[in-house]
Amino acid sequence: xxxxxxxxxxxxxxxxxxxxxxxxxxxxxxxxxxxxxxxxxxxxxxxxxx
Numbered sequence: 001x002x003x004x005x006x007x008x009x010x011x012x013x014x015x016x017x018x019x020x021x022x023x024x025x026x027x028x029x030x031x032x033x034x035x036x037x038x039x040x041x042x043x044x045x046x047x048x049x050x
Contacts, residue, residue, distance in 0.1 A: 012018055 008024075012021060
C-alpha cells in the first residue's frame, strides 16, 4: 500500500498534476464516509446528501 502511495506521489511530482490530489482526497473521504455510515444510524442522513 505504501509503495502505491509513493508511486502516485512521484507521478504527481514528475507530471506536475497536483490538481489531482484534492480530487483523490475527496473521493477517498467520501468513500470512507459511505462505508462507515452503511450500518449505522447515520445512514438516513447520509442518503439525503445524494
